[in-house]
Amino acid sequence: xxxxxxxxxxxxxxxxxxxxxxxxxxxxxxxxxxxxxxxxxxxxxxxxxxxxxxxxxxxxxxxxxxxxxxxxxxxxxxxxxxxxxxxxxxxxxxxxxxxxxxxxxxxxx
Numbered sequence: 445x446x447x448x449x450x451x452x453x454x455x456x457x458x459x460x461x462x463x464x465x466x467x468x469x470x471x472x473x474x475x476x477x478x479x480x481x482x483x484x485x486x487x488x489x490x491x492x493x494x495x496x497x498x499x500x501x502x503x504x505x506x507x508x509x510x511x512x513x514x515x516x517x518x519x520x521x522x523x524x525x526x527x528x529x530x531x532x533x534x535x536x537x538x539x540x541x542x543x544x545x546x547x548x549x550x551x552x553x
Contacts, residue, residue, distance in 0.1 A: 469510040470503075471545070472496075474524045479516065485545055493520035496527050510535040514545035
């Protein structure tokens with residue numbers, strides 16, 4: 445019995461460590477394609493807020509990945525954040541508007 449508990453513990457620990465090692469960070473612009481074309485954060489993915497779950501799945505983003513969402517004012521980003529959390533994503537942050545997002549990124553380089 446002790447060996448079984450040890451194997452289960454080691455397997456669980458390995459899974460948790462592995463998941464964190466391979467987790468990615470994504471910046472997602474939840475505005476329209478037209479707004480995104482006008483200005484966006486480098487390397488941000490454009491997924492309109494109303495299609496957030498579909499877009500996340502198309503981009504193969506995992507539930508353990510870190511996701512930052514932003515829009516013009518933060519309202520659509522909050523909608524997207526709530527939808528992602530309902531779907532089981534655990535590391536989602538609403539950065540607010542694009543200018544706030546740019547400030548956040550600059551401070552966290």
